[in-house]
Amino acid sequence: MESKAQISLQVGQRLTVDIEKIAHGGHFIARHESESGKKAVIFVRHAIPGEKVEIEITSTSSNFIRADVVQVITPSPDRVVAPCKFAHRDGCGGCDFQHISASRQRTLKSEVITEQFARIAKIPMTVEVEEVDQPLHWRTRVTATTDHNGAIGFYSSRSHRVISVDECLIAVPEIGIKEMSKQKLSPDVRIEIAYSSEGERMVAEAPKSGDGKFRQNSGPAVLHEKIGDRLLQVSQRSFWQGHKRAPEILAAVVSDFAEIKNGDLVLDLYGGVGLFTASSLNAVGSQGSIHLVEGSKDATSDAKNNFAGQSNVQITTGDVAKIITRIQSADVVILDPPREGAGKDVVQQLARIGARGIVYVACDPAALARDTVYLAESGYSMRKIRAFDLFPMTHHIESVALFTPSKVS
Structure with missing residues (x-):
């Protein structure tokens, strides 16, 4: 892989490329050859293998060149309209694959x-x-963030910019993002919301920056999760599977x-x-x-x-x-x-x-x-x-x- 100095790609520069394959981490591989014949590998978001797309360079370093799709020239048959209105290059960074059919996601x-x-x-x-x-409404544990005005949201991709939202389609409805979006919450905090198999809902918050611990905001201090014939307690700081x-x-x-x-x-x-x-x-x-x-x-x-x-x-x-x-x-x-x-x-x-x-x-x-x-x-x-x-x-x-x-x- 060539360095940014050798190929002179700049943030904001736009190129037309062919998408080759998926890379580990939610990006897709494209290659670019400069006029001098030097080649670079570019890691592209919101693409699908086989597509011809216009991309915009978003970051460069000696190790990685990253880019976003800004226009699809030749779409894959597996490209779909993202069900979530916040799933786009300038939106929420939580979902990588909403533009891809569910079956192709699994193949990738x-x-x-x-x-x-x-x-x-x-x-x-x-x-x-x-x-x-189903690919939506599966997540029972969500960590959101509020902006300076106390609006709930999620970070954009590779950024600390909070994108305020009025819904999260991968969360189970009982998580309650829609209801919380109508409230003015504490500004600049992380909010952890969990919903148990027994219908319990816990909300906790912590400072957005630093290592401050979450403190319980509402709901029970301990959730309970059913596994077989046993009921397990899961406190706020303990791990439990998200799906x-x-x-x-x-x-x-x-x-x-x-x-x-x-x-x-x-x-x-x-x-x-x-x-x-x-x-x-x-x-x-x-x-x-x-x-x-x-x-x-x-x-x-x-x-x-x-x-x-x-x-x-x-x-x-x-x-x-x-x-x-x-x-x-x-x-x-x-x-x-x-x-x-x-x-x-x-x-x-x-x-x-x-x-x-x-x-x-x-x-x-x-x-x-x-x-x-x-x-x-x-x-x-x-x-x-x-x-x-x-x-x-x-x-x-x-x-x-x-x-x-x-x-x-």
Whole structure:
């Protein structure tokens, strides 16, 4: 890739380009050749592969040149009118793909997984990104921002400019953006809104800048989420899946991949408030046990309440990479790390523990591909993978992979 100095592209400059393919992160690839023959790769928003478009350069650096589509010259048959009036280049930055048909969105996400595994793990693979629900009205947790006048909105792409809105079509209606847009709220704050499976709604706010913590504004102090026959408490600072069907779907797939047996010792890493612990308890039975490890004190506080009556559930608060060095064995490991993945140190400890199965829940295919390499180096091969469109209208993807020992020692 050429630098901006070599090709002399400037912010605001317009070009006509052909869109080649999708890139990881919600952008699309175009190439430009200068009069001197020097070439550049440009990362374009609001495009679709196969289109001829006019773009405007929005930022340049030695590493990336970014641009937005300003006019579609030859549209893709998969181009649609965005259902949300705020989903355009100068609007809300929350949704990357509202201009693309839902089925093509999933195909593109599948291509991203294929490309990441080919590039990082050197593994040829294809996986269908499965539809789980309608592409709108799925999100149960939203973080919005208010502007200087107290109007609710969301940041524009790669910016701290707040775009005020009167609706968010990917949120479940009960989130209440429409109603809040009619109110004058506290200016310059972040607002977190959550709606539970039990019909509870919580609103909290924090300063827009800095590391200030959210404080509860309205609603219950703790939400409750149903998983199987259990009701889990989830406090405001604890993580819970954003898609209304994600807990149910992920719990089912993890259980299917894990094949937990009565009497097993299960290690639930990055276990949060206990989604996968809850879905695994019946399988381990009274003779088995589950050890949940989680770094967030708020989440483990919730987990301790959620499993207060379960003597076979152990909950440890701390850095997974440190705690795991003290764990000697497990039959099955379930891990749901943050976006950056588990990393080499954790993976090497997993190999030492020697579980018969490792079930990895990933929200970033690049991190999963990298950790697949580490697992292979440590003696574990990927046996199954499924991917789910738990973030429709955005570039995000959720995957679940099963790893088992490559050979018996």
